[in-house]
Amino acid sequence: MSTAVDETALRDLIPGVLAALVHRGADFATAEDAVQEALIRAVQTWPRRHPDDPRGWLITTAWRRFVDLVRADAARRDRELKSFDEPPPGPAEHADDTLYLYFLCAHPSLTPSSAVALTLRAVGGLTTRQIAQAYLVPESTMAQRISRAKRTVSDVRLDRPGDVRTVLRVLYLVFNEGYSGDVDLAAEAIRLARQLAAVVDDPEVSGLLALFLLHHARRPARMRGDGSLVPLAEQNRGLWRTDLIAEGVTVLQAALARDRLGEYQAQAAIAALHADAQTAEETDWVQIVEWYDELVRLTDSPVVRLNRAVAVGEADGPRAGLTALANLDPTLPRYTASKAYLCEKAGDTEAAAALYAEAAAQAYNVAERNHLTLRAATLRQALPHDSD
Incomplete structure (x- = not known):
């Protein structure tokens, strides 16, 4: 009797399998392709015969496919394959290579968007189509982005500790993409963060x-x-x-x-x-402002200062929030929406309505734009109208 493969459990094995191939001398791009094909074969065969050591099965299968791919590559026809020893039979070593792979996918030579895409593909096990849907770009565009990223890190060897903060920034970007297509990137970021927390x-x-x-x-x-x-x-x-x-x-x-x-x-x-x-x-807005003060100390981020100004407006009144906001760059993302909100709380309905309409034109997505447009319209209706 066949049983369905637990795809989440299967994807959890990917970092260790891919890193095992790279540590054995496989170039990253070809190794990643080989692992993807091993995963497909696992989905096809495991329901009928589940291996006792799934990780070892994937490493062996992926390594065989890697060797096949290298042999089939005309540009590498003369490469010496004798050193590509097949992993020995028996249970695979369970040294966790997850962190190594995270560092590789978050390499500073990659752009943030490429690092996110590569992490989702190589660590998360998502298909190129799924990632393209999540980013609302053509699959061919995403395939090119991932291919370039894989080539960039193919010859990278991490001979010193990587930067955990870079990895965290990549995961933060994944989470903030939220949800679109058939991939819930927020849930995926949580899964990957759990995985990282287990080894760091x-x-x-x-x-x-x-x-x-x-x-x-x-x-x-x-x-x-x-x-x-x-x-x-x-x-x-x-x-x-x-x-x-x-x-x-x-x-x-x-x-x-x-x-x-x-x-x-x-x-x-x-x-x-x-x-x-x-x-x-x-x-407890007073305590929230205190935490924003800590964040400002840690990051000195203009966006954090913007959020702090809104929190001050809640804790000490909208006029205090507007005063804090006045010290910031008005071109900051969501500055106008924040000022509209504080003006509304201060009772300046006319200014708030105009600012909400302005903020709607600057909105990042349809849902946000619709929300701000509706808020502007609602406040305009509440304004007194002169009669003829």
Whole structure:
């Protein structure tokens, strides 16, 4: 009797299998192709006969395919293949090469978009078609992007520790892509962050995982049935996933206890304070501002300062928020929308309506643009109209 293959468990094996081939001397691009073909064969054959050592089976199958690909490559016809010894039979070594592969895919020579695409393909096991759908680009465009990235890292050898912060930035970008096509990139980022946390002893890795979990917990309440956005203050908190919130808080508390604060832990702490409030009115904005102060100290990011200004507007009143906002660059993303919100809270309906309309023209996606346009229209209707 055949049973379906657990594709998530199968994809969890990919980093170790691919890294094993690269460590044995395979070039990254060809090794990645070989692993993808081994995965296809696993899906086809494992339902009938599941191996006792799945990782070892994948390494052996992928290595055989790698050798076949090299032999078939005319440009490498004269390469000496004697050194390509097949992995010995028996259980595969379980030395975890996941981190090695993360460092390779987040190599500084790659652009952020290429690093994300390569991570999703090589570490995540997604197909080129799935990644293209998620990014809303033609499959041929994504195939070229991934091919260039693979060529870039093919000859890279990591003979010194890689930069975990670069890996975390790549995962952060994956999470922020959210969802489109048939791939939920937010869920994929959580899966990959869990995998990374299992092999890296760094509180910032745990902080990023906690941040993902706490943000993802609010996802069921973020959109209405018609696809329109629901602002945080208006969300039905009964729809928030308490299991993810509890896990995120537990992971965050363990990270903070190590007293090595980083930007992802601070962001997660802010998300935890939002999650802890039973209603929007109960949100501890004073403590949120304090965490934003920590974030400013850690990052000195203009975007963080923008978010802090909005939090100040909640904690100390909209006029205080507008004062903090006035010190920032008005070309910052969502500056105009933030100013519109604070003006609305301050009772300046006319200015808020005009700013919402301006912000809608600058919006990054349709849902955000529609939300801002509707807010502008609603406020305009509330304005007094002169009668003839």
